Each structure stands twice: as structure tokens, then as C-alpha cells.
Amino acid sequence: MEDNNLRVRIKKAAIEHFNNYGYHGTTIRNIAREVGCSLPMIYYYYKSKKELFNEIITNDYLALLVRLGKKIKKTDAIGFYTELVNNLNDLSDPDRHLYRLGIKVYMSFDGDEEHIEAMERYEESVYPRHAEILRPHLRDPENCEVIVRTLIHLLDTLIVEIVVKGRTIAREDIEDEISLILCDHLKPGAR
Amino acid sequence: MEDNNLRVRIKKAAIEHFNNYGYHGTTIRNIAREVGCSLPMIYYYYKSKKELFNEIITNDYLALLVRLGKKIKKTDAIGFYTELVNNLNDLSDPDRHLYRLGIKVYMSFDGDEEHIEAMERYEESVYPRHAEILRPHLRDPENCEVIVRTLIHLLDTLIVEIVVKGRTIAREDIEDEISLILCDHLKPGAR
DNA sequence: CTCCATATCTAACGTTCGTTAGAATCGTAT
DNA sequence: ATACGATTCTAACGAACGTTAGATATGGAG
Numbered sequence: 446m447e448d449n450n451l452r453v454r455i456k457k458a459a460i461e462h463f464n465n466y467g468y469h470g471t472t473i474r475n476i477a478r479e480v481g482c483s484l485p486m487i488y489y490y491y492k493s494k495k496e497l498f499n500e501i502i503t504n505d506y507l508a509l510l511v512r513l514g515k516k517i518k519k520t521d522a523i524g525f526y527t528e529l530v531n532n533l534n535d536l537s538d539p540d541r542h543l544y545r546l547g548i549k550v551y552m553s554f555d556g557d558e559e560h561i562e563a564m565e566r567y568e569e570s571v572y573p574r575h576a577e578i579l580r581p582h583l584r585d586p587e588n589c590e591v592i593v594r595t596l597i598h599l600l601d602t603l604i605v606e607i608v609v610k611g612r613t614i615a616r617e618d619i620e621d622e623i624s625l626i627l628c629d630h631l632k633p634g635a636r
Numbered sequence: 637m638e639d640n641n642l643r644v645r646i647k648k649a650a651i652e653h654f655n656n657y658g659y660h661g662t663t664i665r666n667i668a669r670e671v672g673c674s675l676p677m678i679y680y681y682y683k684s685k686k687e688l689f690n691e692i693i694t695n696d697y698l699a700l701l702v703r704l705g706k707k708i709k710k711t712d713a714i715g716f717y718t719e720l721v722n723n724l725n726d727l728s729d730p731d732r733h734l735y736r737l738g739i740k741v742y743m744s745f746d747g748d749e750e751h752i753e754a755m756e757r758y759e760e761s762v763y764p765r766h767a768e769i770l771r772p773h774l775r776d777p778e779n780c781e782v783i784v785r786t787l788i789h790l791l792d793t794l795i796v797e798i799v800v801k802g803r804t805i806a807r808e809d810i811e812d813e814i815s816l817i818l819c820d821h822l823k824p825g826a827r
Numbered sequence: 828c829t830c831c832a833t834a835t836c837t838a839a840c841g842t843t844c845g846t847t848a849g850a851a852t853c854g855t856a857t
Numbered sequence: 858a859t860a861c862g863a864t865t866c867t868a869a870c871g872a873a874c875g876t877t878a879g880a881t882a883t884g885g886a887g
Binding site for chain 1: 661
């Protein structure tokens with residue numbers, strides 16, 4: 446991607462530190478020590494600590510979400526959501542830590558108001574997107590809303606379990622839980 | 637509880653600041669300013685910043701969890717879990733912020749290794765407890781495990797939604813989501 | 828070889844942090 | 858009234874922080 450090696454290495458180390466110690470617990474000196482460069486090099490590539498953090502959240506994190514969304518091949522509903530969650534089991538450590546940092550900011554556990562606003566705009570797009578995916582497969586459109594809502598809530602916890610707590614959840618277990626919610630409400634054709 | 641007024645007020649302010657800005661983002665000076673006392677008063681009542689944080693997490697947070705657990709009157713399974721979540725809607729702000737801080741530490745977003753260990757010991761007790769509550773009500777003990785697991789996962793997100801993000805979820809919506817998981821698997825007698 | 832932009836460094840600035848020393852105040856028992 | 862423990866204060870310490878000034882190294886273009 447970037448030919449500029451040091452700039453990338455600084456960001457990688459910064460993600461690691463922001464994720465582990467939070468914004469205020471992370472120091473430019475520690476990042477520099479980890480990268481093996483001197484302290485002002487970080488200011489050579491990034492205007493400030495805050496800008497470094499901003500770029501990670503508003504560029505890299507959102508790019509990661511898009512990248513992960515593209516990887517899923519759409520089949521039936523249960524298979525789709527199982528794969529969506531199961532793919533997270535195989536996330537590389539850097540990607541997982543970036544994801545974790547994003548969730549931390551999304552939950553307003555770190556970062557500023559500006560980040561939270563960007564996150565909330567993203568979150569508002571979640572329910573309509575899943576409702577659109579699911580509605581064609583549902584037998585009874587009446588209780589569509591509660592099914593979509595419950596599914597999103599279940600997905601959220603599974604994602605937190607894998608990405609935040611670093612657990613691995615077996616593919617069958619993921620499928621079992623998603624099936625428990627969806628199974629009885631899907632059209633006969635769609636599984 | 638405590639007749640010692642200032643000590644309590646310091647802790648209240650500390651919970652607020654630790655919750656809002658994280659451990660490293662919180663300064664003893666800001667706590668003192670909020671309480672309206674001088675800076676060394678905090679060291680008069682607490683050995684250090686770390687001890688203040690420790691006491692909040694290992695005493696107050698766990699005490700809050702116990703206190704919330706006791707408030708629920710046990711009826712049928714769905715009613716029980718609906719009330720467990722719905723009660724959080726009415727949490728006072730100080731309690732909610734303490735709860736939020738606890739979740740933050742539980743997710744290793746703040747605090748040290750020692751806290752995480754205490755949290756994990758607590759978490760190990762969660763599944764068996766709910767399995768014991770639910771098993772008598774379940775029609776088919778075969779899929780007991782996946783039902784309990786899925787329910788816990790759903791509860792987790794609902795709790796995060798209310799406590800961490802500060803939303804309010806209508807009682808009927810909570811009941812709908814819990815019913816979606818449990819309804820078809822309960823014994824005919826139990827609702 | 829010289830020039831110049833890029834990349835990197837050492838050293839320091841001013842600020843804020845957690846923490847403490849030591850003095851002042853207050854209430855109460857003698 | 859006075860002596861004393863509990864409570865509160867002002868002032869400061871050393872360390873670490875984010876950030877910057879200014880010097881040095883590097884490497885290709887003329």
C-alpha cells in the first residue's frame with residue numbers, strides 16, 4: 446500500500462498502544478521506542494498525537510469494516526451471518542486490534558465527541574441494511590422488526606466476544622445461536 | 637452508609653471521572669476540583685490514585701451487581717429476564733456510571749491485569765447460574781446449552797445498550813427479544 | 828563536486844502529572 | 858484554657874508528558 450515504511454510502522458505501533466492503553470495511556474515516547482525511531486519522527490509524519498489517533502479511527506477502522514463486509518459471499522441468511530461472524534475468528538492480530546480499538550471508540554470508551562458522532566452515523570445505517578437483507582427471507586413480515594433487532598443484538602455480542610475478548614467461537618456454535626433466532630421464521634425455501 | 641462525607645463525595649466524583657475519561661485520563665486534581673476540596677485530601681482518604689480505582693472496582697462495582705440481582709422477584713423465565721434488563725432503565729446516574737465503568741474494566745478497556753482476573757472469575761459463574769435458572773423451565777434439555785448461551789449473549793448486548801450507550805429500551809421490546817429466543821423452548825406450563 | 832530536499836537525530840521547552848512535607852484549623856475531652 | 862487527634866490547607870518535589878528548535882545525515886540531480 447504505502448511505500449513509506451516508517452510512517453506505516455509508526456501507525457501499526459500506535460494502533461497497538463492505543464488499543465492496549467487507551468488514548469491517554471499511550472505516549473509518543475513509547476510508540477517511538479517500539480518502532481525503534483526517535484521521538485520527533487512521529488511529528489515528522491503526523492501533526493500531533495490527536496491527528497495520529499484520528500487517522501486510525503476515521504480512515505483505517507472504517508476501511509477495515511468495509512473490507513470485511515466485502516469478503517462475505519451471500520448465500521442463505523443463516524449462512525451469511527454465520528460467515529460474517531466466523532470470519533472474525535481468522536482476523537490477523539493487527540486487524541483484530543484495530544477492530545477492537547474501533548469498538549472501544551464506538552462505545553465512547555475512548556476518543557472524543559467527534560468520533561462518537563461519526564460512529565453514530567454509521568450505526569444508524571446498520572438496522573436498515575440488515576432489515577433489507579433479511580426481509581426477503583422472512584416468512585412473516587409482521588415480526589420482521591423484532592427479529593432483525595434481536596439478530597443485530599446477538600451479532601454484537603458475538604463480535605465483542607471474538608474481537609474484544611479475543612476468544613474463538615466455533616463455527617457450529619455461531620451457526621447454532623443464529624439459527625435459534627432465525628430458523629423458525631425463515632421461508633421454507635431459504636433453508 | 638458512610639458518615640464520612642468527604643470520603644464518599646471523592647469516590648462519587650472519581651467514578652464520574654474514571655468513567656468519562658478512563659484511568660489515565662483522570663487526574664487527581666480534577667477530582668479535587670469537582671469535589672471542591674484541596675488536592676492532598678484525596679491522599680488523606682485514599683493511599684493513591686490506583687487504590688481509589690481499585691476500591692471502586694473490587695468493592696463498589698461488585699456490590700452493585702449483587703444489589704441489582706437481589707431486586708428481581710422470580711416468576712416465570714421470560715418475566716425474570718425481562719425484569720433483570722428492564723430494571724437497568726431506571727438506574728440512577730451514579731449507579732449507571734459505576735456499572736458502565738465496571739463493564740469498561742471487564743472488557744479490558746481500562747484497569748490492570750488484576751482487575752481482569754477478578755472479572756473473569758465472575759464471568760465463569762455466569763453460565764452455570766443461568767443454566768440452573770433456566771433448565772427446569774426448558775422443554776427439551778438437549779439444546780439447553782445453546783439456548784442458555786444465546787440468551788446470555790442477547791442479555792449482554794441489551795445491558796451494554798442501556799448501561800454503556802445510555803439508551804432506554806421499552807419493556808415490551810426487551811420482552812419481545814427474550815421471548816424470541818425462549819418462547820418455543822419453554823415447557824407448556826411456564827408461559 | 829555541489830546543491831538541495833528528504834529523512835533522521837539530540838536536546839530542550841513549558842506544562843501537567845502523582846505524590847508528599849509541613850503548617851494551619853477545627854472540635855472535643857480533660 | 859489547653860492539649861490533642863482528626864481534618865484540611867499551601868507549596869513544592871521530581872518525573873513524565875506533548876511538542877519543537879535546530880543540527881546532522883543521506884542520496885540523487887545538475
